[in-house]
Amino acid sequence: MKTTWPSFLSFQGTTDGIFRALAVFVLAIVIVKYSALFEEEYSKKLTDLYITPWWRLLVVLLVLTSALWCPRVGILVALVVFFYLSDMNILIRPFSEL
Amino acid sequence: MPTVQIGGMISSFQNLMNNMDSPVKLLYGVVLLLLVVYSPVVPSEYKTFADSLLGRVLGIAIIYGVVESMGWVYGLLTALAFLLLISGAPRDDFNLQEGFDGGGTVSEKKIVGKRWFVEKVLGERPNKIATDRVLTTAIESYK
Numbered sequence: 280m281k282t283t284w285p286s287f288l289s290f291q292g293t294t295d296g297i298f299r300a301l302a303v304f305v306l307a308i309v310i311v312k313y314s315a316l317f318e319e320e321y322s323k324k325l326t327d328l329y330i331t332p333w334w335r336l337l338v339v340l341l342v343l344t345s346a347l348w349c350p351r352v353g354i355l356v357a358l359v360v361f362f363y364l365s366d367m368n369i370l371i372r373p374f375s376e377l
Numbered sequence: 378m379p380t381v382q383i384g385g386m387i388s389s390f391q392n393l394m395n396n397m398d399s400p401v402k403l404l405y406g407v408v409l410l411l412l413v414v415y416s417p418v419v420p421s422e423y424k425t426f427a428d429s430l431l432g433r434v435l436g437i438a439i440i441y442g443v444v445e446s447m448g449w450v451y452g453l454l455t456a457l458a459f460l461l462l463i464s465g466a467p468r469d470d471f472n473l474q475e476g477f478d479g480g481g482t483v484s485e486k487k488i489v490g491k492r493w494f495v496e497k498v499l500g501e502r503p504n505k506i507a508t509d510r511v512l513t514t515a516i517e518s519y520k
Contacts, residue, residue, distance in 0.1 A: 332414055332415070335413070335414040336410065336414050339410055339413050339414060340410075342454070342457065343406075343450065343454070346449075346450045350449070353453060357453050357457055360457070361457055364413070365460075365461060365464040365465075368417050368461070369464075
């Protein structure tokens with residue numbers, strides 16, 4: 280008897296499907312390694328770029344485009360972006376306001 | 378018979394225009410985009426309200442309404458903006474409570490004179506001083 284994935288988890292065997300599965304896999308690793316732990320520091324470039332509004336705009340556009348490409352990828356990207364923006368927002372806050 | 382151009386840039390532009398969302402949805406999307414990008418500068422009063430019980434219930438209802446009426450992509454953006462507002466809200470338990478409130482046995486004193494240097498640097502404005510004297514004892518040696 281052949282076992283099949285639930286429809287919302289299944290990926291097609293095309294190149295597009297393989298890239299979607301790859302993106303989900305990479306994003307899951309990023310969430311576990313960086314987003315789930317506040318103490319895990321982001322790279323210096325990501326930290327420096329946060330203060331510029333156009334970078335945050337690009338990050339939100341990444342959420343939009345990935346959600347339009349694939350709902351599963353979009354949700355995971357939104358999670359990563361939320362944790363990134365939230366962590367950076369806390370880290371740049373003056374110590375006296377914490 | 379006039380020549381009609383098929384394909385090319387004009388066709389792509391027409392396809393884009395035909396597949397775009399309504400102006401109201403696009404305007405809402407732009408507002409959400411700006412809200413997410415500039416969430417750190419949203420006044421703390423709004424963030425505090427969003428973090429209250431009423432604010433959270435309203436937020437979840439708004440997200441549900443947006444998902445039902447505008448689609449899940451707009452709902453995802455709304456949820457992102459709402460969560461960023463909540464996470465940036467000032468926490469009362471960190472801000473307003475004095476670490477050492479005097480209790481009853483320790484005499485509280487009013488602050489007299491200028492602020493200490495460390496208070497200026499850290500931006501602290503203490504209301505009272507629990508005690509201005511510290512009793513210490515010598516370290517006893519181990520035998």
